[in-house]
Amino acid sequence: MSRAHLARLIPRLGKRQAELEYGWMKRAAQAGSSVPLDEMVSRRVASEPLQYILGTQPFGSLSIKVRSPVLIPRPETEHWTIRLAELLRPTLDPARPLSVLDIGTGTGCIPLLLCRLLPPGTIRAHGIDISPAAVKLAEENASLCDFSEPASLTSPRNTFRPIQWSIRRHNFQPPLHTVTRMARQNLCGDGLDFYVEIAKFLQRTPGFLLPKTGILALEVGDGQADSVQTIFREIAQLKSEVWLDPWDKKRTVIARAE
């Protein structure tokens, strides 16, 4: 049985990767996955991402539920989110929890990992997404990771709430007094429209990003970092630096209000 499965996976994945992935499939099957092993193999052979087949992706110390068509959390994102948590850590004050807005939240992985990494009661996160499927999945993840609202009045905890909304809507109001923003890679147009939208939003909403302490973290595609820095300097007058990903690509633009 195993041998037949591997024989089907190897031509598509190569021997080493096939063995690894088959091992994970078997582990998931043993752990009581609803998908039979045989079906997992067939779907993988048909090029379905392993994460959708298994239904989860580890993200930091969290296990994030994933489901098509919502995008799978990436290792680059995991990397800079952990670094961002370390950047925020010294500024935290349980008396005044940090407000986080994640634009295009998808599975909710970024705010959820911040909630996990930072001390209880220091983070109040919201995530917006135009996709109802993403918002629903992010809600499920918030509840699975135990960061759903409401915040407890008695014991401090971090919370995350996803909302279906678009940054392009003119009447966008911040759900809370927000100091930190995250946005992720654009997937359409020339790849930069989305960053221009965010920059314009910040321009017409002065004070949205708190002076000095507010941080805007933007994950960018390969080769976009310089253009994104320019966009935010010229439209929103933000100073920025660039973080490299584990493969030494310019991956994250970290901008601050003057």
Next chain:
Amino acid sequence: MLSSPSRTWVLSLHLLPARMAGLPLQLLFRSMYLRDHVSSFLKAWDEWVSTRETNALLDDPDLRSMAAADYSMLVDSLTEIVKTKFPAILVPPSRTAHLSALMELKSGVGGSEASLFVGEMLQMYLRLAQASRWKANVVASSELDSGGLRDAVVEFKGEGAYDSLRWESGVHRVQRVPATEQSGRVHTSTAAVVVLPLIEESDAQKEELYSMADIKLEVMRARGAGGQHVNKTESAVRVTHIPSGITVAMQDERSQHQNKRRAFQVLASRLMEAKLVREMEARRASRRNLVKSADRSDKIRTYNFAQERVTDHRIGLSLMNLSSVMEGDGLQDFVAALRRDHEESQMEEMLED
């Protein structure tokens, strides 16, 4: 003769294992204060003292034989205490007593027969863990279609896990007729075991095992151009500790973060082991009896199925009950014997100082 205490001690000394002969009396007496901490010792001591007080009885012809029997019984029990309890009392408490263990099992020569044996050894150690109340977790294993395991990595979490398992490191040899062998010929196969102290992140910092400045971290590049839609599962990482040249590659986990954590854990375990070996060598540097083979290529134990025999070559201990070692609690006898042997050799070192 019987009333002379020092003669009695000398008598006991003759009964000690050869390696402990020449134990200075002074040291023995000096350590008497420890009796307060060891109830069996205290009891024997009290009996001894009270018997000493009734030594006069020995002059009474009627009571003499009874008193002499008592006397020899006491000498026996004291000797037993000196032999078995002394090393444990005198040897300083183990610095590694609190450490959990990380064990790697790898099939060696012998093809699928070796892999089958690795599978059986894994079960043997998991059973030991259960009996010892350690929490065992198989963190990686590669099963083979033909049965058995090519290799496996197991964490044993619990007090004393490392101290008990550390002497399992080395090559284990199995001699038996494989199930698939038609002609009934006995095959010899091997499995290699490596046991490292399992270091938690907090311990790694406390022990100052490495500094991040000395670490080179490499991540394997996913194939292709990447992008949001690419299914990236290539999460392998490689961690190199530049000063020691130790490299740990990890790919068994599904995320880079998990692989990185595990790689650092293994690195810390290897560095901790190297540190323990260094400390041991420094202690023994001046002695003729150098480190008792820490070489992992040494055959340490043979499991002979035809003879139902398990022999540990380092201490020359054979148990004629192989199934109890593989499937019962026989392994505990080896673990205890090796531990005792370690304590005795530590005691020996102390005496040489």
